[in-house]
Amino acid sequence: MNAPVKIDNGALCSIELEQEVLGAALVTNSAFDVIEGAVSSDDFSEPLHSQLFETFGKVRDAHGIITPALVIASMGGDASVMVVEGTTLRQYVARIAAAASIPRNVAAYAKQIREFSARRKILAMAETMSMGVHSNQRAADIAGGAIELLDEIATTASAGSTPQISIREAGEKAIERMQYGMQNPGKLAGMSWGLKGLDIKTGGLKRGELFILAGRPGMGKTALAICIARATASAGEPTFLSSLEMGGVSVADRSLADLAYDQRDRIPYYDIANGTLSDAQARRVIEAARLQREWPLQIDPAPGLTVSQIAARARRHKQALERQGRRLGPVIVDHMHIVKPSNRYSGARVNEVGEISAALKGLAKELDVPVIALAQLSRALESRDDKRPTMSDLRDSGTIEQDADAIIFVYREAYYLERSTGANAEQESARVDRLVDVKDQLEAIVAKQRNGPTGTVHLFCDIACNAVRDLGGER
Structure with missing residues (x-):
């Protein structure tokens, strides 16, 4: 009963998904708006991906576009620096651009990245709670921190599930509400x-x-x-x-x-x-x-x-x-x-x-x-x-x-x-x-x-x- 729960690493992250999403922002800049609305830099499991995501935002804000050259320049300008074993910054940026997902998949991929992130946070919180119990921390303090994190995850998921609506649909709903008010005078x-x-x-x-x-x-x-x-x-x-x-x-x-x-x-x-x-x-x-x-x-x-x-x-x-x-x-x-x-x-x-x-x-x-x-x-x-x-x-x-x-x-x-x-x-x-x-x-x-x-x-x-x-x- 005291054996640790085994969690498949595949349930916690996907480097390939992260690369495809970042690549989509490089190839189709409008995709970054979709990605930015769904995830934050903290949601990426790979630190380099978090850094690239933040850089994309800075480049877009400064220049209005995101290109490999601008990204490399914003990260110090040295394209030959090794960012992972055997791969330079120029090569890695080229790799993610080549791995870009098609735009229509971006929203679903970004949602899955956020899901992985939430799972990692929950697992980390469980470990923190376990450490707190064994170090004799107050139960209320342990629970308080967990409640804040879990509520943040639940709230984010709820906000992310709010459906978008076209101006046509919104207009139809506005007319329905207007007609209801006209047919029910005095109704709040x-x-x-x-x-x-x-x-x-x-x-x-x-x-x-x-x-x-x-x-x-x-x-x-x-x-x-x-x-x-x-x-x-x-x-x-x-x-x-x-x-x-x-x-x-x-x-x-x-x-x-x-x-x-x-x-x-x-x-x-x-x-x-x-x-x-x-x-x-x-x-x-x-x-x-x-x-x-x-x-x-x-x-x-x-x-x-x-x-x-x-x-x-x-x-x-x-x-x-x-x-x-x-x-x-x-x-x-x-x-x-x-x-x-x-x-x-x-x-x-x-x-x-x-x-x-x-x-x-x-x-x-x-x-x-x-x-x-x-x-x-x-x-x-x-x-x-x-x-x-x-x-x-x-x-x-x-x-x-x-x-x-x-x-x-x-x-x-x-x-x-x-x-x-x-x-x-x-x-x-x-x-x-x-x-x-x-x-x-x-x-x-x-x-x-x-x-x-x-x-x-x-x-x-x-x-x-x-x-x-x-x-x-x-x-």
């Missing part, structure tokens, strides 16, 4: 947020898109996220909530306060947690718990997860749902600034957040679900008179703005009014009057929307009860 393009104002502004939560809910602490980001989770799950959409900051019971407290909300007899979520309720209020909470018992809302309260670990858990939940004949709905991450970064950009916070943002966008496309990620804003806005957020307030990384399909800032003016005092009697009176006007208002500022308009949606919000409603629709 995506899932409902549970808030009519946001539905009208955004067209709903669309699959494959990344939505960012951003705001300073105390603005109601988590309240809004839990209300959205409550709304989507109660509508029958299986919802996955990665709650990195809050335990599952705390999420349930807020959801119960939201579901049991009555403006005439409010039940703050902390009263549910502390048990300081009247008998009548307790009955309402118990009834709310009965109603939400069967909701397809999965809460993952594990802290300190990397985005790869979140993706792996969401992927497993999706697969479990599919075995039941169901389809995963929104994935909510609360919040992206406390997602544990990988070691790739250790200490470079801007790059770390950028990597997390890009991975969340990739997760939305891979699983074909709406991903809603909460994000913190820079505290610099606290020094401004007008504290409504702008794009420049997105914390740590401008790539969030690039990756997101929609960015919604969450803002409560009452939060700041409650914490200020007028400089004189007149200003204090104005502050109190304004606080009365906006006490239960939340502004959802749609600052970016790739496929729709921007603008502000005004909502009702009782922050202590985690209740967010359309204005005029509160109960």
